[in-house]
Amino acid sequence: MSTSTEPETTEVPEEKKTIQLQATVESPSPCVRQVIVTIPHAEVERYLKDAYDEIVPEASVPGFRAGRAPRKLVEKQFRDRVREQVKGALLMDSLSQVSDKEEFSAIGEPEFDFESIELPEDSGDFKYQFTVEVRPDFETPTWKGLKLSKPVEEITDADVDESLQRVLGRYATLEATDEAAAMGDKLVVTIKFSENGKLLSELEEERVTLNSRLSFSDGVIEDFGTLMTGVVEGDTRTGKAKISEGVSNEETRGKEIDAEIHVIEVLKSELPKLTPSFLEELGDFESEQELRDFVRDSLTRQADYRTQQALRQSVVDALAGNADFELPKSLVQRQTQRELQRKVLELRRSGFDEDNIRRFVNASRQNAQASTEAALREHFILEKIAEEAEVDAEPADYDAEVALIAQQSDSPERKVRARLEKSGQMDALRNQIVERKVIEMIVEAGEVSEEKVEKSKGDDDQEFAVYHNVLPTRDDEAIPAAKYEDNSPKDAEKKEKE
The missing domain is CATH 3.10.50.40 (Chitinase A; domain 3)
Structure with missing residues (x-):
């Protein structure tokens, strides 16, 4: 595909004029664009003139007072510095212009070798090329009227008893x-x-x-x-x-x-006994029943999470056949840690404790490429549906997510929000909210049949997980910090070490 960006005809200040350029775009794969940019020599001369106009009035040249040296002498003395400056300005301005004008939606920074790019010495055009990762281009799958199966779990008193024993075990x-x-x-x-x-x-x-x-x-x-x-x-x-x-x-x-x-x-x-003093220490619970209600609520949210994940998988399986595209390995590698952090956030707001989260993290990291590819493919499909249906995260959605995480960790909401903002995870939270809304919209528009499922008993007790790489690894492959969140009303890990 080849496109050209024409110069603007509206008169604007010289420094703000659109650059005359031609951009040739090729698509070696659905998620990659290779772009060749050609800028006429006249535009290079314009940028050079503007740069010299700026420095001549203040240039210091031996033998002349500041700003009084002949322009030719200034141009000769500052030639290399100015040409490097102009190269950078032309690159940044033209990249911005191409990104605004072209139809692709970049999801990464343009990749090019700055040092190998050179301004033409005489009358030649300025040419360079770059590669950029973009959202894949595919037809939006038909998502209305899907036939879906919804697994439904029942939380019993026995489930509450078993979970309560695990909670108390952290305070043993x-x-x-x-x-x-x-x-x-x-x-x-x-x-x-x-x-x-x-x-x-x-x-x-x-x-x-x-x-x-x-x-x-x-x-x-x-x-x-x-x-x-x-x-x-x-x-x-x-x-x-x-x-x-x-x-x-x-x-x-x-x-x-x-x-x-x-x-x-x-x-x-x-195990500790459920005395009034221990219940108060545990989380200001006034009675054993209030604690059991807390545990039941966590189990209910975990069951809801599993139901939503099953529905999500059913939806994506039905949609993915019409959105088959290859994902660049570099994109998958870059997104692996981010996707893992997003999943950890989702598990925390859904009431899972750190033992469960560690198991999930280890299982994901053991099969990182495949799980990240699947998650990215799902994200692109759901995000495209969200854009067309104008689904987005609202301030109240963020408040609700933060409140759930805060409840699970017994931390003030403002501290949880500050932590998420500081770690750059609010964007991951936004994706989580939007994707959940899209799934709910698709389920509402589909034909859903409920199916009662039997929970597998005791599988969690079969494995204990620790964050450690058996093989040597890089520092940038760190596990998402998780110690401050727990499924118990207080920081169980801290309590356990005391």
Whole structure:
């Protein structure tokens, strides 16, 4: 596709005139545009003249008073500096103009080699090219009248009892013991990961729960429960950590890494009793029933989240067939961490505790590319429908999201909002709100049949997750900070360490 931007005919001040240029746009893939920009030499001369006009009146040249040197001499002395300045100005102004005039919607910064671009010496045109990632161009799928299945969960008293035990478990009194470790006990361990005798990484003095599996950001010890049941303080066990098939480095996928697990402490726990003083400490609850209501509300929001995710997947599956486009690897890599942070926000507002969030984060990071590609594809589809239907996030929507996160973490709403703004996550919150609104709109316009589902029991108790990379990794692949949010009314992690 080739387009040209014509000069404006309206008289405006010289420095604000539109640049005469030609932009040739090619589409090597749906999400990438390669643009060649050609600027006539007359425009280069105009920018050079303006630049010299600005510095001549104040230029300091040896042998002349400031501003009194002949223009030719000033141009000779300041030539290199001015040409570099003009090159930058022409690039920035023309990039802005092309971005405004062309029909693509950029989602990244233009990529070009500034140092290799040169202004023409004499009468030649100024040419350069850049690559930019854009929103994919595709036909909006038909979204009205979809046939959808809505899974419905029932929260029972037994569910509340089980969840309440998990909440109280974070406030349990922990005592070091000489007894052998059993499933559900806490262990303080140091784990050294090595390959062929070479140390790859070390997890130092980490408190973990003795569950069947122990997962990391890029792998898992599948037989952790079998391996560690019966250990006592001072024991060392050796096992294997299997690297996930979804990690970015293909050479390491499926590898088994030696794991040497040293037990520093075995901790037995005793749950607190629901006395009036403890209920007050827990979150100013006036009665056990009020606490149970809080727990039930969290479980209800978790069930609603699972229902919405199932509906979302059903909607996207129905729409994605008409929106097949390739995503650039660079875009997927850049968006991986951002998508992970968005999901963590969504889980927090939906009432999930940090144990669940860690499991989710580890599972996502173990298959980061595939999960990010799927999320980006969903985002582009839902965002296009949102634009055409004029769906957007309102101030009240942000207030509601912040309030839910604040309720879950027992933090003031203003502090939660400030934290989100400081970490640059308000944009992620906006996407979350808009996508949820679009899904609700599509569901409302569809044919929905409800289906009662049976919850899988005890799966959460099969795995304990920690944030650690078995293989060496870069500093910029950090896990989203999560310690300040919890599913209990207070900061359970802090309480647990006290």
